[in-house]
Amino acid sequence: MARPWLHLCICLQIPGFCTNLLLSKTPGHILAQTNNKTEILCELKKEHAGVYWYRWSQERQNFEFLVFSNPFGKATYGTNISQDKFIVHGARSRTPYSLQISHLHASDNGTYYCSVSQSSQLFLGSGTRLDVVDVLPLPPKTTQAPLSKKPLRCVTKRKAADKKGACSPLVWVPLVTSILVILLSLVPTAYRLHRLRRRLWLRIHRQ
Numbered sequence: 001m002a003r004p005w006l007h008l009c010i011c012l013q014i015p016g017f018c019t020n021l022l023l024s025k026t027p028g029h030i031l032a033q034t035n036n037k038t039e040i041l042c043e044l045k046k047e048h049a050g051v052y053w054y055r056w057s058q059e060r061q062n063f064e065f066l067v068f069s070n071p072f073g074k075a076t077y078g079t080n081i082s083q084d085k086f087i088v089h090g091a092r093s094r095t096p097y098s099l100q101i102s103h104l105h106a107s108d109n110g111t112y113y114c115s116v117s118q119s120s121q122l123f124l125g126s127g128t129r130l131d132v133v134d135v136l137p138l139p140p141k142t143t144q145a146p147l148s149k150k151p152l153r154c155v156t157k158r159k160a161a162d163k164k165g166a167c168s169p170l171v172w173v174p175l176v177t178s179i180l181v182i183l184l185s186l187v188p189t190a191y192r193l194h195r196l197r198r199r200l201w202l203r204i205h206r207q
Contacts, residue, residue: 030130034105039098042096044096044097050071056110065081067086087100087102109130
């Protein structure tokens with residue numbers, strides 16, 4: 001097993017050097033809450049003889065073997081790895097594999113890799129970083145812009161759809177002007193009628 005571990009170290013030191021056979025389906029970062037569980041998905045592009053799962057701990061500065069699962073569904077766990085905590089799903093050569101991690105704790109923080117062995121080399125996936133926190137952050141609040149107060153408009157039923165409105169100066173100013181012109185034109189006529197009425201009254205009383 002010396003050669004696989006040698007190539008594994010090469011893959012870790014050169015990003016993208018050994019990632020052509022695997023595709024990680026999960027986001028690059030998972031934020032999970034303590035005592036909950038999470039799942040990391042790994043989709044394989046080629047046939048394989050089994051999937052290895054590893055964890056890199058930045059705090060402890062070590063690369064730890066977690067579990068190996070073959071296409072027949074048999075799992076082999078690493079030293080001091082709990083079988084109840086890490087469960088591998090997927091048992092066929094071309095189906096996605098997933099690593100389910102339960103009872104999450106701060107010690108589970110790290111970057112998780114799925115890998116396959118081919119020609120005595122370990123080919124790694126892109127890796128998924130897991131951070132376990134006691135309290136998940138609240139989503140940002142969406143603030144709604146205040147509604148602008150629009151001035152009230154005087155709108156009649158007849159012209160409710162008119163943007164200018166029935167009380168617009170463009171409507172009532174010409175109307176008032178027309179009424180004044182009509183009233184002024186009636187003044188001479190009213191004066192003539194008054195004089196004619198007075199003449200008739202005087203003529204009647206003279207007789």
